[in-house]
Amino acid sequence: MPDLPILYSFRRCPYAMRARMALAASGVEVMLREVLLKDKPSELLAASPKATVPVLVLSDGQIIEESLDVMQWALEYRDPLNWLGGKALDSDWISACDGDFKHWLDRYKYAERYPEHTAEGYRQNAEAFIQRLENQLSGSEWVGGDAANAVDVALFPFIRQFAGVEPSWWQQAPYPKVSQWLENWLNSALFSAIMAKYPRWESGQPGERFPPNPDRGAPINP
Ligand SMILES: N[C@@H](CCC(=O)N[C@@H](CS)C(=O)NCC(=O)O)C(=O)O
Incomplete structure (x- = not known):
């Protein structure tokens, strides 16, 4: 071997x-x-x-x-x-995901460990990133542009986690583009x-x- x-x-x-x-x-x-x-x-x-x-x-x-x-x-x-086209991994999307978004995601997911605020409050803070993503995906199918790239890949597992905290809420949340993008990844081989x-x-x-x-x-x- x-x-x-x-x-x-x-x-x-x-x-x-x-x-x-x-x-x-x-x-x-x-x-x-x-x-x-x-x-x-x-x-x-x-x-x-x-x-x-x-x-x-x-x-x-x-x-x-x-x-x-x-x-x-x-x-x-x-x-x-x-x-990697266009230095995808240097994208501000990734630093925003790994920074602020991840911060609120953790609090939303484990709200009982952070009793200062409600899970809903944490979720709303995290939604600022999801809304930006929704706007981005309204203009192109992928965050990286016309084709998926490393930015999409880097973000995907964290959006999956966000959607999985309260699946019934996510199903009716006003983020159809993000939802479709997430489904594409979830259904991929x-x-x-x-x-x-x-x-x-x-x-x-x-x-x-x-x-x-x-x-x-x-x-x-x-
Ligand atoms: N900045 C690191 C973060 C990796 C990270 O935090 N991984 C978590 C698991 S999702 C971990 O290993 N945490 C250590 C622990 O739980 O003891 C990276 O991008 O690789």
Whole structure:
């Protein structure tokens, strides 16, 4: 077996999802090690003391420990869908998503941990970003323009999380364009491929090949 990069990942983590999507789209194979955030393996902590996922360990020992950097690395390696076009990963959309939007999303999702305000209040703050996205998607099918690119991919797992907090509210929320955009991603073969379930990684094991079926995981437009 070739010396593949190792990806420490957690299936439901939105940062890990965006990284897995870029890896799968690029067609690069890695050994995925599914971890539990509550009980991280010492190998992950040794590779990356900041202890967040995703972390990619390259065969030369280089550590890539930010999801956007994993995306950049994968897409620089191979970018068949031209997701990096126009320096997509430098987009203000991503900094707004990972900054303010994520801040309010966490409070909306775990409102009981932040009793100063109601879940609805947190949701309304998060909706400022969703409304901007709705306006953007009223002018083009994808955030990145006429075709999906890395900006769309980077945002998608977080919008999915937002929509999933109160699905019945989301279904009637006034964001038809965002809703359609989200459905496109949710129904994509690429998303199914990256959400394949893996057993928890056990120390001493190499990990599982990812994507699970490269023919499905490789270049698939949403
Ligand atoms: N800036 C990091 C954030 C990654 C992150 O916060 N991941 C979460 C899981 S979604 C994590 O690992 N948290 C550590 C923990 O829960 O212990 C990135 O983009 O990769």
